[in-house]
Amino acid sequence: MTEIGSKISESGASNETIHNTSSLNEVEADIEASKKRKAMEPRAACWKHFEKFIDKDGATKTKCNYCGKMYVAVTKAKEGVINTWKFDQAQSRRALAQIIIVDELPFSIVEKEGFRNFMKVIVPQFHIPSSRTLTRDCYELYSEEKKLFKNSFKEARPKVCLTTDTWTHKGDDMAASITNCLLDWGLDNVFTITVDNASSNSVTVKEISKQLTNWGTNIMEGQHLHVRCMAHILNLIVQDRLKEVGQSVKRVRQAVKYIRQSPVRIKKFKECCESQLITCKKSLCLDVLTRWNSTYLMLDIAQHFELAFERYSFYDIGFLDYLRTHDCEDGTKAGVFTSVDWENVRPMIKFLETFYTLTLKVSGSKYVTNNVHFVEIVELDLILKEMTEDSNLKKMAESIRDKFRKYWGEPDNMNKIIFISTVLDPRNKLAYVRFTIGDMFGKIIREPLADAVDKYMKALFDHYVKKS
Numbered sequence: 001m002t003e004i005g006s007k008i009s010e011s012g013a014s015n016e017t018i019h020n021t022s023s024l025n026e027v028e029a030d031i032e033a034s035k036k037r038k039a040m041e042p043r044a045a046c047w048k049h050f051e052k053f054i055d056k057d058g059a060t061k062t063k064c065n066y067c068g069k070m071y072v073a074v075t076k077a078k079e080g081v082i083n084t085w086k087f088d089q090a091q092s093r094r095a096l097a098q099i100i101i102v103d104e105l106p107f108s109i110v111e112k113e114g115f116r117n118f119m120k121v122i123v124p125q126f127h128i129p130s131s132r133t134l135t136r137d138c139y140e141l142y143s144e145e146k147k148l149f150k151n152s153f154k155e156a157r158p159k160v161c162l163t164t165d166t167w168t169h170k171g172d173d174m175a176a177s178i179t180n181c182l183l184d185w186g187l188d189n190v191f192t193i194t195v196d197n198a199s200s201n202s203v204t205v206k207e208i209s210k211q212l213t214n215w216g217t218n219i220m221e222g223q224h225l226h227v228r229c230m231a232h233i234l235n236l237i238v239q240d241r242l243k244e245v246g247q248s249v250k251r252v253r254q255a256v257k258y259i260r261q262s263p264v265r266i267k268k269f270k271e272c273c274e275s276q277l278i279t280c281k282k283s284l285c286l287d288v289l290t291r292w293n294s295t296y297l298m299l300d301i302a303q304h305f306e307l308a309f310e311r312y313s314f315y316d317i318g319f320l321d322y323l324r325t326h327d328c329e330d331g332t333k334a335g336v337f338t339s340v341d342w343e344n345v346r347p348m349i350k351f352l353e354t355f356y357t358l359t360l361k362v363s364g365s366k367y368v369t370n371n372v373h374f375v376e377i378v379e380l381d382l383i384l385k386e387m388t389e390d391s392n393l394k395k396m397a398e399s400i401r402d403k404f405r406k407y408w409g410e411p412d413n414m415n416k417i418i419f420i421s422t423v424l425d426p427r428n429k430l431a432y433v434r435f436t437i438g439d440m441f442g443k444i445i446r447e448p449l450a451d452a453v454d455k456y457m458k459a460l461f462d463h464y465v466k467k468s
Contacts, residue, residue, distance in 0.1 A: 171203025
């Protein structure tokens with residue numbers, strides 16, 4: 001009995017120990033589980049269409065449930081880092097100088113009461129500098145950026161294309177100013193110089209070409225250095241045409257100006273548009289006399305509201321009086337609208353649209369334009385040729401085409417680089433240039449000029465081969 005009881009006792013103790021140990025493990029597991037944060041359900045609706053996973057490098061990625069495309073998945077918590085902000089007077093002054101430069105604000109803004117009150121609320125610690133100190137800060141910032149640019153130019157030694165519009169001075173003076181500027185910036189590899197057709201600019205380019213030869217950087221003796229500004233030529237042609245129908249344009253301009261002078265007039269004009277069932281949502285805009293493209297936009301929009309202008313004249317007696325009596329910018333009276341004015345304006349709008357579109361294409365700043373330069377000129381010449389076949393536009397088109405040809409001058413004096421960039425475009429090649437030259441100038445000029453372009457391109461290639 002004693003032996004049996006002893007065994008039972010030992011067995012009971014063993015079972016109790018096992019039970020206690022099991023309980024302890026469960027408690028520890030519960031504690032460990034409670035420490036782990038429960039996974040939150042994604043709140044964004046987009047996660048219904050993606051599946052998260054960890055790749056072999058341990059990066060979190062997602063996979064589209066439909067196309068299977070994978071993306072990197074990084075939460076905001078991992079992206080952002082919370083740091084303690086510390087005020088820095090020097091850094092704040094530099095940021096102020098950047099604002100003045102970027103937004104083209106006057107230096108005197110720091111002395112304005114409103115600006116000072118604003119800064120007291122936003123950053124009370126900031127000591128607002130005087131306008132003179134701010135001027136120095138801006139100049140120092142400019143000097144720092146200029147130094148960085150100079151270092152970049154020195155390392156890269158790029159070929160640059162210049163554009164200048166300083167035609168009011170003598171050619172020798174302009175050449176001296178430009179070459180001094182090039183020396184200051186360390187830019188001696190000039191590829192082309194784009195200028196308008198002023199005679200002084202021809203002298204300027206010749207003098208700069210001589211200087212580049214002295215520096216040993218004049219490519220092929222500057223044969224392609226001089227580029228005539230196409231936008232300037234287009235501007236001259238358009239301005240001449242605008243003078244021919246100037247009175248009708250003046251009347252549209254004066255009518256638009258009158259309505260835009262008062263919110264009440266604008267509201268009444270909109271009511272006239274609604275009564276005439278005019279669906280155009282554009283707003284009347286006033287042009288700038290020195291910018292023909294703004295004149296085109298003004299006329300293009302105004303033509304949609306012809307009926308509204310007519311109806312508005314019945315509601316506002318002052319409108320017709322304004323057109324009869326008010327002086328235009330040149331001191332003349334515009335006069336009252338007639339149906340003939342709109343007949344004059346509509347062909348003008350069609351004419352201006354062609355030049356407006358062309359100017360946008362050749363003046364782009366976010367894409368390459370040299371390879372489409374000649375193509376657009378050819379297309380414009382074709383449009384003008386088609387306009388000469390229209391009895392209503394024949395006289396105007398012939399006059400414009402003659403003036404447009406002046407842009408080219410004599411075929412032998414054309415800048416061959418315009419053709420080269422077109423030839424190098426795989427969509428065109430030399431065959432296109434040969435065909436279009438013949439279409440514009442005839443068969444007699446086609447072959448010699450096309451051969452000259454081919455010869456020049458080979459010479460330019462040989463030049464680069466020798467340098468390399």
